[in-house]
Amino acid sequence: MGIFNRKATTDTASDFDAPTTLLDDIAGDYALDITHTRFGFSVRHAMVTTVRGSFKEFEGTAHVDTATPANSKVDITLKAASIDTGNADRDGHLQTGDFFQADVFPNITFVSTKVEREDADTWLITGDLTIKDVTKPVTVELEQTGSARDPFGNVRIGFEGGVTINRKDWGLTYNAALETGGVLISEKVKLEFDISAVQSA
Numbered sequence: 001m002g003i004f005n006r007k008a009t010t011d012t013a014s015d016f017d018a019p020t021t022l023l024d025d026i027a028g029d030y031a032l033d034i035t036h037t038r039f040g041f042s043v044r045h046a047m048v049t050t051v052r053g054s055f056k057e058f059e060g061t062a063h064v065d066t067a068t069p070a071n072s073k074v075d076i077t078l079k080a081a082s083i084d085t086g087n088a089d090r091d092g093h094l095q096t097g098d099f100f101q102a103d104v105f106p107n108i109t110f111v112s113t114k115v116e117r118e119d120a121d122t123w124l125i126t127g128d129l130t131i132k133d134v135t136k137p138v139t140v141e142l143e144q145t146g147s148a149r150d151p152f153g154n155v156r157i158g159f160e161g162g163v164t165i166n167r168k169d170w171g172l173t174y175n176a177a178l179e180t181g182g183v184l185i186s187e188k189v190k191l192e193f194d195i196s197a198v199q200s201a
Helices: 090-096
Strands: 026-034 039-047 047-056 058-064 073-079 105-115 120-133 134-149 155-166 188-199
Touching: 134 188
Parallel strands: none
Antiparallel strands: 026 058, 026 188, 039 047, 039 188, 058 073, 073 105, 105 120, 120 134, 134 155, 155 188
16 A cells, blocks of 8 residues: 655645636546646665656546545556656666566556545545556545646646555565665655646537
């Protein structure tokens, strides 16, 4: 089970201008805006620094039911081969059998199984996260960051949040011991989400 992590990202709402709130009710069907959405992660390297990355190719949809949150649904697919940490050699290694084995398991998926609303702005999305051939439940806490109608007439909504997982739970066990003690790569991985979704016509 994932560990709740309200501070998965370093930015907070107070770091930016106040969000817009066009809609009193955001119920409806949405698709991810790929150019304004980020599925990121961070891990500790050699236990002295943090390496960050994201997936560049993905797709996803959501059905939002504000009156009955349990009827809401989220479905997301990330392309494992699109992983980007800013270093081609490292990205290539992450695509091998030591990690994602992207040639055999091209997709990382999340399908919701339970949706709850804690308050007006906080949603808890529980679902099945599948990496390679392992499926485990995680619960992601998302903060609704606003709603707006963009210059092209699209209604869009935003969410931010994340969760901390242990990669070993999905069979991602590769590591190397350090001479000074400890390991090269942390087992815990912070998943970080910045989501913009556009309402379907």
